Amino acid sequence: MKKLIYLLPLLIVSCDFPKVIPTTFAKDYCSCRYVVGQSKEYCLMYSKQIISPTSWSENPTEKVVVANFITKEAIVKYESKRYGCRIVSNN
Amino acid sequence: MLKIFIIFLSLFSLHSYSDFSFKRNIQNENLSLKSLRNFVFSKELKHSSNALLIIVNDKIIVEDYKNGFHKEMPHRIWSISKSFTGALYGIAIKKGLLSIDEAVQSYYQLESKNPYAKLMTLKHLLRMSSGFDWSEGYENNPLDSNVINMLFISNYRDMATYASKRSIKHKPGSRFNYSSGETNLLMGILQKKLKENYQDFPWKELFEPLNMKNITWEKDHTDNYVGSSYLYMTARDLAKFGRLYLKDGVWEGKQILPKGYVEETTTVAPSFLKTKLKGEDNSQSYGLHWWLNKDLIKEKNEGRPYPRLSENALFGLGHHGQTLIVMPKYNAIAVRYGSDKDASFNRKIFTDKLAAFLNSVREK
Numbered sequence: 001m002k003k004l005i006y007l008l009p010l011l012i013v014s015c016d017f018p019k020v021i022p023t024t025f026a027k028d029y030c031s032c033r034y035v036v037g038q039s040k041e042y043c044l045m046y047s048k049q050i051i052s053p054t055s056w057s058e059n060p061t062e063k064v065v066v067a068n069f070i071t072k073e074a075i076v077k078y079e080s081k082r083y084g085c086r087i088v089s090n091n
Numbered sequence: 092m093l094k095i096f097i098i099f100l101s102l103f104s105l106h107s108y109s110d111f112s113f114k115r116n117i118q119n120e121n122l123s124l125k126s127l128r129n130f131v132f133s134k135e136l137k138h139s140s141n142a143l144l145i146i147v148n149d150k151i152i153v154e155d156y157k158n159g160f161h162k163e164m165p166h167r168i169w170s171i172s173k174s175f176t177g178a179l180y181g182i183a184i185k186k187g188l189l190s191i192d193e194a195v196q197s198y199y200q201l202e203s204k205n206p207y208a209k210l211m212t213l214k215h216l217l218r219m220s221s222g223f224d225w226s227e228g229y230e231n232n233p234l235d236s237n238v239i240n241m242l243f244i245s246n247y248r249d250m251a252t253y254a255s256k257r258s259i260k261h262k263p264g265s266r267f268n269y270s271s272g273e274t275n276l277l278m279g280i281l282q283k284k285l286k287e288n289y290q291d292f293p294w295k296e297l298f299e300p301l302n303m304k305n306i307t308w309e310k311d312h313t314d315n316y317v318g319s320s321y322l323y324m325t326a327r328d329l330a331k332f333g334r335l336y337l338k339d340g341v342w343e344g345k346q347i348l349p350k351g352y353v354e355e356t357t358t359v360a361p362s363f364l365k366t367k368l369k370g371e372d373n374s375q376s377y378g379l380h381w382w383l384n385k386d387l388i389k390e391k392n393e394g395r396p397y398p399r400l401s402e403n404a405l406f407g408l409g410h411h412g413q414t415l416i417v418m419p420k421y422n423a424i425a426v427r428y429g430s431d432k433d434a435s436f437n438r439k440i441f442t443d444k445l446a447a448f449l450n451s452v453r454e455k
Contacts, residue, residue, distance in 0.1 A: 016244050016245050017234060019243070019244050019245070020243050023247075024243050027242075027243065031309070031323070035307045035309075036166065037165075038159055038160075038164075081307060082294075082307060082308070083307070084307040084308070084309040084323065090244070
């Protein structure tokens with residue numbers, strides 16, 4: 001049982017699941033800010049899930065949002081008024 | 092005197108009703124409207140509403156916004172997007188571009204050596220009855236969710252192909268299983284069929300004819316629109332889409348959807364009658380990418396999920412409480428936008444209060 005507890009973080013980090021935290025945050029934040037046009041405060045509240053990203057940043061000029069969780073990073077970019085935001089990468 | 096004259100003019104002047112530009116404020120808020128508003132915008136309940144729009148006889152009679160939203164601001168409609176995919180298929184059928192009975196395998200390679208693969212048609216996808224093995228769980232079950240995998244983890248680049256690669260567990264048409272993958276596969280098929288005309292198709296054939304001006308539809312890396320989840324529009328624009336179905340697929344005298352398509356949309360998918368779903372979901376029913384309010388007492392021992400509304404009401408329902416209701420009985424459309432991450436918006440209470448209000452309007 002103890003071994004499993006020690007192994008659990010390693011299992012979580014090695015699988016794809018942690019990608020969901022920075023990716024949902026960055027995607028939701030990008031669409032909220034640049035498609036919907038909501039305030040930064042509202043979008044932060046809207047985009048945060050039960051587990052928040054460990055860090056994130058926004059480039060308002062390029063309309064790019066980057067979010068991190070443990071070893072995973074997600075990048076989402078606003079494309080245009082018609083096509084909104086799209087996930088660039090999450091590794 | 093001038094005031095009375097202005098009010099008189101605003102009441103009787105001609106307007107393009109399809110634009111819903113004629114707003115009638117209910118000056119003396121009656122009890123049923125007060126009760127509806129108190130519920131929708133309650134500070135005590137857990138849900139959080141961003142917009143409430145009610146249109147009766149082509150007139151806006153209630154239009155409220157909260158949390159910084161306003162009538163020009165688009166909102167993500169989540170799974171109500173699916174009903175737009177259903178409409179685009181209606182338009183493609185009307186134009187003779189494809190047939191609803193075509194095999195899915197003509198467009199995407201399905202599970203090889205599976206005898207069910209060749210049986211799957213576009214109609215099965217429109218009725219969420221493909222037989223694909225698919226788990227549609229968001230926050231409640233993220234570790235075992237195909238939809239999260241498709242939208243956010245490893246398969247966001249080509250969502251239609253991801254959906255097409257799922258194993259086929261059941262004979263197509265035998266079982267209902269709500270799946271965002273099926274909608275994105277439908278959009279992928281439309282993309283393959285329309286080729287270079289695909290990108291403008293939703294605008295040219297649907298949004299522009301309906302005068303929907305403020306639309307965003309996000310795409311995956313194959314330039315396929317995410318038909319399951321990623322459409323954004325104002326409450327008024329969504330109401331225009333509801334009006335198209337209210338008017339049996341006709342917009343300002345022009346037949347947009349093929350004749351009989353709305354009727355087919357409101358026919359319960361046969362697979363739905365054969366499938367026992369968990370809890371309240373069992374009383375719901377589904378047509379061609381729209382939720383229905385059918386009485387299934389005989390078939391499933393279930394009454395209408397929204398008993399105060401009639402059987403011919405149509406529902407576009409989305410994540411976080413997004414709701415579009417088309418109500419032919421009242422010649423009415425209702426839109427409710429929200430951000431309820433915990434699925435706390437009780438649509439049964441909402442429709443109870445909405446029906447009470449609409450009855451009070453009709454009595455006047």
